[in-house]
Amino acid sequence: MTPTTPLLAPTHLGQLPLPHRLVMAPLTRNRAQPDGVPSKLMETYYTQRASAGLIIAEATTPNTVGQTYPNIPGIHTRPQIEGWRRITDAVHAAGGHMFLQLQHGGRVGHPANSGHVPVAPSPVPLPESIHTSTGRQPSVTPRELTKAGIRATVADFAQAARNARQAGFDGVEVHSANGHLLHQFLAANTNHRTDEYGGPAERRVRFTVEVTRAVAEAIGPERVGLRVSPGNTVNGIEETDTDTLYPALLATLAGDGLAYLHLVTMNHDHPLFPRLRALWPGTLVGNPALGPALPADGGRAAAEQLLAHGADLVALGRAFLANPDLVARLRTGAPLNEVQGALMMYTGGERGYLDYPTLAQASDARYAAVSSGS
Template structure:
């Protein structure tokens, strides 16, 4: 074994860990990755079952953003979890992962796009906190389209959407998932409620930070009541401008959100774009009483060099318990083994990342035994 291999195998990333009552083989989490490989009806098929089974060496798999209802769909071929066929499709996926690993638990990310959606894709006018048009283009079945002005959610819309998240969580457990991740990040619906530029409401769901956090907290509470808080995680992306959101008061916003979420007691908090050199991460770690999953912000060069190991180890040293990585798992079915042994990593083929629907660039990345 080379010196580099010895250093890799000794990393804390490969230590067993626990997530609530769940034992994990290592501290590496496969981050949720949108890949547009479900059927046109949002049903996961054998292609997705094979993809996740290939990556079953992860300590925890967080499956890709999945819509809790039809109006929440973002792009074509995004999976859902609101129909019997979708539940059955996801059951095939979780069964395949268990058969491949014997233990690798899976959580399902529940993602409602809010204004990040288009009638040509979902058949519905998007719903959002306020009538603020998505200023970017969106992929639809007919090609790229300009974003549309969403309909502002009424109190009834808010209540029914919260109920849909709770139902989706129960459906996920029926489909064999160990739990769900409530997606309150990256400019999707829950994050749109948090962000000042997309939430211009003047009622109890808008205005000061104490009101803007309410939707994320109520969704998380409803999901926890449906399946138990030990089965629920929450994803946040403080300060991120993904999908053209601008929070405006990040420090105050998350100072209010984290204690409110902690009272619901989800099993983890998942921080996206985590940077161990930024004071914000340290403040988030100190404010969160439970398990923290850190998803480091990686340049393409860093991801290609070591898959994120150095950043991951620094985040562990700063108090994270688990490290979520995306790019490495995307291109390397045997990502954990490659990191453990110091083997070279496959290069990502970006032309197959999204809005293509076959095996190429998805399930055909080589594993070490084939090199």
């Protein structure tokens, strides 16, 4: 692969210059401190991957009740802001840019993790157990958000966006995907409301619209992305009207001047992809569905297909997880590191997190092995 390949050609995101069209997708790794303060390990991890050009940092909670699992970072306390600032300063110094994903878990949470009964659009529990610091526990029935609770949550997202800017992030991504709170409002099986936030698709999109617009008003729409995952069934989601739900959402927000739409788990040949591309006038970040086994090319072929069919940028997750220097490897056609055991993604510590070698490190290790006669 050469630098003239569209995937590796320079581009921009609004006024933000990018060295190529690859984005590091947000990846939950459970390496924050118990109080949600980003750790030194996280600083090293993100700095190692600054050549991504644009990093969308992992799901980060805007308030305490929105916490999903143990050791998830937050952005609602001063120490959390200061912890993230150390990371953004290091990434910027290494030439990278960072957005922060804002995620409220909704019913994907547990009192053992957050100290609160989780909240959701309706009192419909997660149909599976949930990970806590003492092992998996049965999910609990969430409290239905009142209208006052909805207003407070919207305000928390807006404040989290302001906090993210104080922490040095170039922007934020509103997470309305993967079965978390905003997605729970979108999906009919988790949203049984009969007020203006429930019922037909045009009303179920209201909460996502209100959150996104409040965040955009707080820091400017050009610094705000929106992530959606049409048809995704993770965390017990069942969409019955995907083909009308997402066009209704995009039609409402298309004129707001957002930085990008991040479209997850959808390849170029999905029948809804061209419709959503046509509805969205701004930057579209594709994120291919690669299956449980990472392909040998790290998703490069799928990324190029997305670009050829209308995506402007492409986000890859596991390929960046296992290859701090992914861009250099793609430029030279070098082989990629394989992802280590899945459990290592979430077990804490350096193993499976900071110990993936770069090409230079692998070469040095081989040279040392030859020199020592081993």
